[in-house]
Amino acid sequence: MGGIFYGIGVGPGNPDLLTLKAIRAIETADVIIAPKTEKKDGSVALSIARPYLKRNVEIVYQVFPMVTGFADSSEAWETNKREILALLSAGKNTAFLTIGDPMFYSTYIYIYRLLAKEDIEIETIPGIPAFCAIASRFGYPLVEGNDVLTIIPATATEEKIKGALAVADNVVMMKVYKNFSDMAGVLEEHNMAEQAIMVSRCGLVNEECINDIMAQKDKRVNYLSTIITRKSKGE
Secondary structure (H helix, E strand, O other), X not given: OOOEEEEEEOEOOOHHHOOHHHHHXXXXXXXXXXXXXXXXXXXXXXXXXXHHOOOOOEEEEEEOOOOOOHHHOHHHHHHHHHHHHHHHHOOOOEEEEEOEOOOOOOOHHHHHHHHOOOOOEEEEEOOOOHHHHHHHHOOOOOOOOOOOEEEEEOOOOHHHHHHHHHOOOEEEEEOOOOOHHHHXXXXXXXXXXXXXXXXXXXXXOXXXXXXXXXXXXXXXXXXXXXXXXXXXXXX
């Protein structure tokens, strides 16, 4: 009998924020797949899950090139898929770790689509997204009443971002690490800079919260950075 493939969301950073279901799957996994980029050693997702790893677990690092159109670069993906299928064929329960939630801007989505075509058992276990953890950590309600929440990747086109902000009540802005200064300016244009907070590495070592994004708009921010905001009162 083949092993089970688990896609596990490990949340934003604090190991205490993993679900019981995620912990149980990690504790019983024979193999842990830890995704990493070509430029960095180690895996943040693995460091979050580490307290729950069993002693003799096999850890396999898989490199996923983080470049524009990386999901279309089939060679790396096919290699990783073959490696996972070999582990499953050997009867090993295999857990793929991902920061946040597996189905939310995650590398897991692409490997899931490849594996879903195969005759294997897959179980995807949700995790807490960073913006939910940030809202709870800093007492910042995301939505209330009839508010509409808009989630915007800062990597989208300027036209698309401004169009979304024009009709948004409350906003979560993801992937701001490359153009934080530009995004701060765009939020100011739409009366959303004053109410914004930007949090990096929520729940991890060196967590940082910026309450005045315009005063620090030229700061270089960490890859794991998210802005939550709403229109200023009276807008």
